[in-house]
Each structure stands twice: as C-alpha cells, then as structure tokens.
Amino acid sequence: MISNMRCCESPFSYHRRKTREVVIGDPARGGVIIGGDHPVVKQSMLTCDTMDTAESVKQTLDLVVVGCQIVRITAPTVKDAANLQNIVAELHKRGCFVPIVADIHFKPEAAMEAVKWVEVVRVNPGNYADSKKFATKEYTDEQYTAELKRIEEKFTPLVLECIRLKRCLRIGTNHGSLSDRIMNRYGDTPLGMIESALEFARICRKHNFHNFKFSLKSSNPKVMIECYRLLVARWNRRGGLELPDPSRRHRSGRGRGWPHQERHRHRLAAVRRPGRHHPRFAHRGFAA
Numbered sequence: 001m002i003s004n005m006r007c008c009e010s011p012f013s014y015h016r017r018k019t020r021e022v023v024i025g026d027p028a029r030g031g032v033i034i035g036g037d038h039p040v041v042k043q044s045m046l047t048c049d050t051m052d053t054a055e056s057v058k059q060t061l062d063l064v065v066v067g068c069q070i071v072r073i074t075a076p077t078v079k080d081a082a083n084l085q086n087i088v089a090e091l092h093k094r095g096c097f098v099p100i101v102a103d104i105h106f107k108p109e110a111a112m113e114a115v116k117w118v119e120v121v122r123v124n125p126g127n128y129a130d131s132k133k134f135a136t137k138e139y140t141d142e143q144y145t146a147e148l149k150r151i152e153e154k155f156t157p158l159v160l161e162c163i164r165l166k167r168c169l170r171i172g173t174n175h176g177s178l179s180d181r182i183m184n185r186y187g188d189t190p191l192g193m194i195e196s197a198l199e200f201a202r203i204c205r206k207h208n209f210h211n212f213k214f215s216l217k218s219s220n221p222k223v224m225i226e227c228y229r230l231l232v233a234r235w236n237r238r239g240g241l242e243l244p245d246p247s248r249r250h251r252s253g254r255g256r257g258w259p260h261q262e263r264h265r266h267r268l269a270a271v272r273r274p275g276r277h278h279p280r281f282a283h284r285g286f287a288a
Contacts, residue, residue, distance in 0.1 A: 006233055006236060007228075007229035007230070007232045007233040007236070008229075008232070017232065018036070019035040019036060020035055020036070020210060021033050021034070021035045021036040021038065022034050022035050022168060022211055022212065022213050023166075023168065023211060024070065024099045024119050024120055024168045025097070025099040025119040026097070029097050030096070030097030030098055030099065031097070031099055031119065032069050032070065032099060034213065035213075041069045041070055042067055042068050042069050042070075043068060043069065043070040043071070043072060043101075044063050044068045044071065044072070045071070045072040045073070045074075045103070046059045046060065046063075046071065046072070046073050046074070047059065050073055050074055050075060050076075050080040050083055050084070050087075051079070051080060051083055053083060053086045053087055053090060056073060056087045057087060057090045057091055057094070060073075060087070060091060060096065060098065060100075061091070061094065061096060063098075064096060064098050068098070069098065069099075070098065070099050070100075070101060070120070071098055071099070071100055071101065072100075072101040072102075072103050072122070073087065073100060073101065073102060073103065073118075074102075074103040075102040075103060075104055075110055075113075075114050076104075076105055076106070076107070076110065077107065077110055078107065078109050078110045078113050080110070081102060081104075081110040081111070081113035081114040081117075082113050084100065084102060084113075084114055084117040084118055085116070085117045087100070088100060088117050088118065099118075099119035099120060100117075100118040100119060100120070101118065101119070101120040101121070101122050101170065102114035102115075102117075102118045102120070102121050102122065103122045104121060104122060104123050104124070104128070105124055105127055105128075106127050106128070108128060108129065108154050108155075108157075108158065111123060111128070111158050112157060112158060112161065115158060115161045115162060115165060115167055116161075116165070118167075119167060119168060120167065120168045120169070120170055121158065121162070121167060121168075121169055121170070122169075122170040122172050122215070123155075123158070123169065123170070123171060123172065123200070124172050124173065124174055124177060125171060125172075125173055125179070125196040125197060125199060125200045126173060126174060126177040126178050126179045126182070126196060127177055127179070128154070128155065128200075129150065129151040129154040129155060130147075130151065130179030130180070130181055130182075135180050137180065137184055138184065139181065139184060139185060144181070144185065147181055148199060151199065151200075151203075152203050152206075155200060155203050156203060156207065159203060159204055159207050159209050160207065162209060162211070163207065163209050166211075167211070168211050168212060168213070169204065169209075169211070169212035169213075170212065170213050170214075170215055171197050171200045171201060171204075171212055171213070171214050171215065172214075172215035172216075172217065173193045173194075173196045173197045173214075173215065173216050173217070173227075174217050174218075175188075175193060175217060175218035175219070175220065175223055175224075175227075176218075176219070178192050178193065178196060179196070182195060182196045190223055190226040190227040190230050191230065193216055193218075193223075193227050194216070194227060194230050194231050194234065197214055197216065197231070198231075198234075201214070214231065216228055216231065
C-alpha cells in the first residue's frame with residue numbers, strides 16, 4: 001500500500017510543497033505566519049525552571065536577540081502553566097511580543113491553563129489522553145472506537161478554547177512515547193506515529209479548526225524522515241492540499257558535539273529537500 005504513495009513531485013528535484021498558512025500570534029506585533037510561501041521560522045526552547053520568572057524572561061530575551069522567532073517553555077503542571085501569565089506579562093512590559101509555545105505533557109488541565117496566556121499549545125498525543133503502561137492488549141474495533149471517543153472528549157475542550165482565543169496548536173508525536181493503544185495496533189513504527197497525530201488532527205478538523213501544525217520527533221533519523229514523508233504521502237492520497245506545514249523538524253533527545261550535530265543536519269536536509277540530499281532515503285517506501 002505504501003509503495004503506491006508519493007511524498008513529493010519528484011525524488012530528483014526540489015519543490016516546496018504548498019501548505020496551509022498557520023498564524024501564530026499577531027504578525028503585526030511580533031507574531032509569525034508559517035506554511036504557504038513564508039520562510040522557515042527559527043525556534044528554540046528555555047532550559048530553566050518555568051517557575052523562575054526572571055530567568056525565563058532573561059533566556060527568552062536572549063533567544064530573541066540571536067534571531068529566535070518562537071520560544072518554547074515547558075509547562076508540566078498547572079502551576080507551571082499558570083506562571084506563564086507572569087512570564088508573558090513581563091516580556092510585554094519590556095516590549096517583547098515573541099510568540100510563546102507551552103510544552104504540555106500528561107495533563108489536559110495544564111493545557112487548559114496555558115492556552116489562556118500563550119500563542120501556541122503543544123500536546124503529545126501519546127500521553128495527553130492515553131497512558132503508557134507497556135501493557136499488551138488486543139483491541140476489538142468496538143473497543144478501539146470507544147477509546148477514540150474518550151480521547152475526543154478530553155481533547156475537544158482545548159480545541160474549542162483555541163478557536164475562541166485564536167490560538168495555535170502543535171500536535172507533537174514522539175517516537176519514544178507512543179501510547180499502549182497505538183503500539184498494540186500499529187507497533188513501534190512510523191505508521192503508528194502518523195496515526196497518533198492524525199487522530200488529534202481529525203478532531204481539530206471536525207470542529208473546523210485548522211490553525212495547527214505537526215511535529216514528528218525521533219532520535220533515529222531514518223524514522224523521522226520516513227514519518228514526514230509518509231504523513232505527506234497519506235494526505236496527498238486523500239487529495240488533501242491543506243496539510244498544515246510540518247514545520248517543527250528536529251531530532252528528539254539532547255546531545256552535543258559533532259555526531260549529534262551531523263545527524264541533525266542530515267535529518268533536516270533530507271526532509272526539507274527530498275531528492276537532493278541522501279538518495280538512499282529518497283525512495284524509501286514511496287514510488288517516484
């Protein structure tokens with residue numbers, strides 16, 4: 001099935017795929033637009049405790065000085081998410097309106113708090129409404145459908161708040177944190193990562209919400225490249241010319257030094273310019 005799918009016009013020449021524009025914040029006041037014909041946006045993340053307002057503000061301003069256009073801040077708890085209000089307020093006092101992304105894991109209630117204060121909320125489908133207990137279970141179609149309904153009930157309130165407040169969502173799937181439900185049906189595969197992300201995307205579209213983007217992260221460069229290409233190929237097959245730009249392209253996990261930087265460079269080159277870099281990846285799973 002996958003062999004009959006295409007991820008680009010040609011594996012031998014570069015052509016940027018036309019995507020839906022996603023608006024992050026107010027473009028007239030520090031916000032950005034990604035997708036469409038807009039250039040790639042530079043983003044980075046803070047390394048300090050989110051409850052340390054002063055340091056969070058300092059690191060954000062430092063990143064803006066060196067050219068970052070979006071800044072991501074972790075918000076693992078409701079308390080952290082609530083403190084985003086203080087961080088954003090202090091940034092605005094200093095004339096900085098860079099869009100802030102709240103990085104959410106595990107707690108829908110933290111996402112509901114963060115969406116009040118920041119331009120983007122990042123959710124991980126693997127742990128936003130699902131669990132990871134490394135359990136083996138065979139789901140019937142009826143049981144699987146019931147689980148999807150449960151996920152929709154947990155995720156829909158955030159989608160509706162994003163619509164009301166004109167926020168953006170980042171649907172960020174991690175190779176290392178796929179849910180037990182996805183693992184048991186699709187395995188530890190790129191297809192599982194794609195389906196995990198698309199489940200949340202379908203809920204967004206059900207409510208006519210399109211201001212979201214995808215992120216598919218893996219420490220394995222081949223897996224990450226395969227994921228993005230499979231995602232685009234599946235959407236092309238459906239005639240979906242409105243796929244949100246999978247703009248957040250990077251490796252998962254931390255590392256320093258030449259080996260890590262080199263792997264990171266190869267990932268970005270292969271995903272951004274299929275056919276011109278790494279010919280061994282150009283044909284993986286897709287027909288020319």
